[in-house]
């Protein structure tokens with residue numbers, strides 16, 4: 412597609428969204444229309460900083476453009492990386508830039524549709540796409556290993572609210588009305604919805620992304636808890652008389668700490684195999 416048409420579409424979308432007018436769902440047509448616009452250097456750096464990228468990380472940039480995010484992740488932070496990009500010329504350019512930066516051994520660029528990309532190997536996923544792309548990707552992102560960090564330049568993820576957002580000045584921004592960029596970070600929350608049993612207690616958890624409410628029944632005692640999930644850590648909001656912190660690991664919730672009325676609670680809860688906890 413002609414670069415100008417692509418840019419016009421992106422600008423129109425950005426303006427429409429800035430005005431809060433876009434209410435239509437994603438379409439396959441639009442899913443082919445994200446133009447090549449680079450994240451400025453300060454935004455690229457912030458995307459990696461907010462995710463805490465380090466040498467143990469594997470960063471996947473979905474729609475990698477000229478490769479800048481993955482190359483900086485490798486050259487500055489020692490990470491390995493993969494960029495997937497639909498435009499073959501940009502893939503070639505990325506490979507050249509990686510060689511110039513001396514990181515060709517640690518990064519790869521594939522000419523590939525981002526929606527057909529295997530994401531499970533990533534510890535960090537970065538994106539500068541469009542809102543409907545983010546929403547289409549959301550189920551696959553939420554299914555990743557708890558704690559996987561997702562970073563998006565500008566666009567959010569609907570009612571999956573970011574764990575953190577920073578705002579950066581971008582004086583020469585080419586799209587939209589704002590001369591600034593947002594960088595959003597999400598940590599994939601552990602999936603803890605349902606019934607858990609252990610410690611002679613039952614724990615019924617209702618989850619909405621990083622928020623949870625739980626009903627803990629132990630003997631004749633009933634307690635309502637609510638709190639946040641950060642990756643594989645669940646922490647109840649501080650209450651005057653009870654606190655609970657759990658660590659999620661597959662089908663177990665380990666008690667990390669319990670205080671107040673819950674002190675003495677230790678060990679772990681296991682995911683219930685039936686509709687109630689035994690005895």
Ligand SMILES: C[S@@+](CC[C@H](N)C(=O)[O-])C[C@H]1O[C@@H](n2cnc3c(N)ncnc32)[C@H](O)[C@@H]1O
Nearest residue numbers: 445447448449450474475476496497524525539
């Ligand atoms: C806004 S640019 C972002 C480039 C880079 N990530 C950055 O932040 O500088 C989006 C990129 O996604 C690419 N793209 C669009 N649709 C794609 C798809 N379905 N699969 C892979 N890449 C795609 C475009 O060609 C473009 O280079």
